[in-house]
Amino acid sequence: MGCLGGFRAITKEELDKLRAVPRTDRVPDYLDEMDTVDICDVDKSWDAIHRALTDSRLEYGDKNAPGCWVILGGEVLRGDREGEEDYIVICKSPDQVKQVDQFLQVLTEEKFRELYFSIDPEEYEYPMDEEDFEYTWECLSDSRPFWHNAAEKGLWVLFDVDQ
Numbered sequence: 001m002g003c004l005g006g007f008r009a010i011t012k013e014e015l016d017k018l019r020a021v022p023r024t025d026r027v028p029d030y031l032d033e034m035d036t037v038d039i040c041d042v043d044k045s046w047d048a049i050h051r052a053l054t055d056s057r058l059e060y061g062d063k064n065a066p067g068c069w070v071i072l073g074g075e076v077l078r079g080d081r082e083g084e085e086d087y088i089v090i091c092k093s094p095d096q097v098k099q100v101d102q103f104l105q106v107l108t109e110e111k112f113r114e115l116y117f118s119i120d121p122e123e124y125e126y127p128m129d130e131e132d133f134e135y136t137w138e139c140l141s142d143s144r145p146f147w148h149n150a151a152e153k154g155l156w157v158l159f160d161v162d163q
Helices: 012-020 028-031 044-054 094-108 110-118 130-142 142-155
Strands: 004-012 038-041 075-076 087-092 155-162
Touching: 004 012, 004 142, 012 028, 012 155, 028 155, 038 044, 038 142, 044 110, 044 130, 087 094, 094 142, 094 155, 110 130, 130 142, 142 155
Parallel strands: none
Antiparallel strands: 004 038, 004 155, 075 087, 087 155
């Protein structure tokens, strides 16, 4: 993996509309037309962010919460079934969003550095160096206001990535 990813903060009403759409239609064209309260791109850093926060594992699930909820943890709306490999959409509940916000507010660069450099390099398949760390940390740090705003407003957050 390693394609462009990002977050979308949405209301419960928008989530209900999305859930009513067949999984095959939960793709960028549809999501780009949704009413979003806020968006935040994390570019290709999502892969390293998730691995750093989940013991190098690039898999769905809620293990290592709340860190896993930043990227692939939460409700999988698309991406975990055969034929859906091209696009992933994961939903985080308002409670998960609040916990992610609290988690990110206290995550230091030093702690994230430790987590990042503990990623299994064979699993990551990208050069792990200071430049990649800085890029990954910057993207994660830049997402903090997004998470805080979504948490304060009680919004749902979608993570989506086009593979």
